[in-house]
Amino acid sequence: MKFTEDLTRSQQTTEGIPGIDTSDADVRIVTSGGRCIAAHSHVLASASTVLEKQLERAEKRRTTSGGGKTIRILGVPCDAVSAFLSFIYTSRCSAEEMERYGVHLLVLSHVYCVGRLKRECERGLARTVTAESVVDLLQLARMCDAAYLKMRCLKVLEGGFKEVEATEGWKFLQAHDPFLELELLQFLDDAESRKKRRMRSRDEQGLYMELNEAMDCLEHICMEGCTTVGPHDGGPPNQTKKGPCQRYSTCMGLQLLIRHFATCRRKVHGGCSRCKRLWQLLRLHSSICERPEPCKVPLCEQFKMKLSVERKEEDGKWRLLVRKVVSAKAMSSLSQRETVELQPHKGCWVG
Ligand SMILES: [Zn+2]
Ligand SMILES: [Zn+2]
Ligand SMILES: [Zn+2]
Numbered sequence: 001m002k003f004t005e006d007l008t009r010s011q012q013t014t015e016g017i018p019g020i021d022t023s024d025a026d027v028r029i030v031t032s033g034g035r036c037i038a039a040h041s042h043v044l045a046s047a048s049t050v051l052e053k054q055l056e057r058a059e060k061r062r063t064t065s066g067g068g069k070t071i072r073i074l075g076v077p078c079d080a081v082s083a084f085l086s087f088i089y090t091s092r093c094s095a096e097e098m099e100r101y102g103v104h105l106l107v108l109s110h111v112y113c114v115g116r117l118k119r120e121c122e123r124g125l126a127r128t129v130t131a132e133s134v135v136d137l138l139q140l141a142r143m144c145d146a147a148y149l150k151m152r153c154l155k156v157l158e159g160g161f162k163e164v165e166a167t168e169g170w171k172f173l174q175a176h177d178p179f180l181e182l183e184l185l186q187f188l189d190d191a192e193s194r195k196k197r198r199m200r201s202r203d204e205q206g207l208y209m210e211l212n213e214a215m216d217c218l219e220h221i222c223m224e225g226c227t228t229v230g231p232h233d234g235g236p237p238n239q240t241k242k243g244p245c246q247r248y249s250t251c252m253g254l255q256l257l258i259r260h261f262a263t264c265r266r267k268v269h270g271g272c273s274r275c276k277r278l279w280q281l282l283r284l285h286s287s288i289c290e291r292p293e294p295c296k297v298p299l300c301e302q303f304k305m306k307l308s309v310e311r312k313e314e315d316g317k318w319r320l321l322v323r324k325v326v327s328a329k330a331m332s333s334l335s336q337r338e339t340v341e342l343q344p345h346k347g348c349w350v351g
Contacts, residue, residue, distance in 0.1 A: 014037070015038065017038075027039050027044065027055065028069070028071075032075060041059075050113050079100075099128075105121045110146070122149040123148070126149050129149075129152055129156045134156045138150065138153045154187060208324045211325045212329045214281055215284065216247065217251040217254050218254060218281060218285055224237065232298070257278045284325060285297050288326050289304070
């Protein structure tokens with residue numbers, strides 16, 4: 001369509017913007033349907049630097065060839081352009097407009113650099129993402145450089161890839177956009193390993209917390225005694241005065257282990273796994289024990305002496321374990337005591 005034809009046709013059908021007085025408008029926006037919307041240059045120019053440049057060019061054309069100032073916004077429905085202009089004037093966009101023209105408004109806001117509208121569109125569209133629409137919206141997000149929308153789409157993809165895989169959109173993508181397909185598959189792969197890593201570190205953290213709790217219980221048993229095992233220099237305390245301690249499940253497991261250790265015939269070097277476990281716990285205690293006076297936990301002093309001799313050959317894995325238990329100790333003393341006690345403990349390390 002030639003520019004002059006545009007003008008002739010548009011002059012016949014110039015519309016206003018709902019709720020805006022455009023009687024003194026100085027520019028006409030020609031849209032795809034040949035419809036034409038009246039607007040004010042200064043309002044458009046202040047909202048969008050792209051429109052500002054277009055208006056400058058339109059002004060030059062007008063001075064050389066006469067007629068009114070006209071710019072064209074083509075490729076989207078006229079009503080979407082109307083909603084776009086309405087936003088420029090009022091900074092508002094109705095839910096209905098967003099629902100009907102959200103995609104077009106996102107494109108317009110991106111092309112014309114209207115940041116606020118772009119953010120609103122991204123949020124509006126992000127709320128509508130489903131397995132059916134996710135591929136289209138991802139392509140749109142990529143085209144419009146819409147990071148927030150893309151992120152929401154990826155979340156949907158991650159949450160239900162099986163469902164997405166069965167959609168027409170995905171099949172279309174496979175046939176026509178192998179690069180995006182590859183990028184998305186790569187993302188899913190990474191997401192899976194991220195999830196595994198997170199779970200692994202949570203499991204590990206739980207283990208160190210348990211070990212830390214076992215260390216606390218060990219000291220408590222050896223210093224004060226608990227239900228069935230007395231302190232290092234006496235029998236079990238009188239239970240009628242004292243109820244079970246606060247970490248009883250861990251404590252009880254440990255007491256069973258200590259009593260087993262005292263009577264086991266095979267012992268550590270006979271290959272008894274329960275004895276070996278207590279042995280490791282005692283060694284761990286000694287590695288983190290900072291008492292300057294002789295410690296009451298069995299074997300603590302012996303391990304310390306042995307350790308100072310062997311420090312150079314001490315293996316890295318053990319040192320790492322000690323460091324992690326120490327950091328779990330620091331963390332648990334930082335977190336509120338109540339929250340720790342609310343979670344029943346399995347005490348699997350010492351059971
Ligand atoms: Zn106890
Ligand atoms: Zn044993
Ligand atoms: Zn000690």
